[in-house]
Amino acid sequence: GQQLNQSPQSMFIQEGEDVSMNCTSSSIFNTWLWYKQDPGEGPVLLIALYKAGELTSNGRLTAQFGITRKDSFLNISASIPSDVGIYFCAGQFVDTGNQFYFGTGTSLTVIP
């Protein structure tokens, strides 16, 4: 199946620092979702984006739907230890209706 390119693959940061990660596709998407997954658990939805250029926040998290519709970005401000986990982007192509494709994940470690 198709997967999105997500970077960086892993990040090690100090508590309090800001974090940026992104997701790119070779095709145009009409929806982007960002999820966080803790070990042994299912992904938890963080933010949903539906329109090119859209910028949406959820607490310390901010995500953007890229203007080209082929990318999306997630920023976390003032990181805290509970931000640790794997972050996935997921998107829908224009033509695939209900099928979501997931990125390869960004593993975030926050050092207290």
Next chain:
Amino acid sequence: ETGVTQSPTHLIKTRGQQVTLRCSSQSGHNTVSWYQQALGQGPQFIFQYYREEENGRGNFPPRFSGLQFPNYSSELNVNALELDDSALYLCASSLGSGRRYEQYFGPGTRLTVT
């Protein structure tokens, strides 16, 4: 409001056997999607059920099949298990099918095939 639940939590099967995994959707949700997540990878879409009918399928062979019941709960069946089927199987429910319907995941079933 009850979230998405899945059973069992863990399962060990032998190659060639068959397995059934179960999912109860979040209250009010009529659509269930199933995903396979191999270790270190993102989830891969298997198929979706909407109003008891299969409504889209990913690149998985026919030995992966499913059902959705009138109460919107769902089953994933895998026949002739192979070693590569070892993975976390995730179920996600949504209010409907389509781009505006966000998917909410259950905790998953960890399947090990030996």
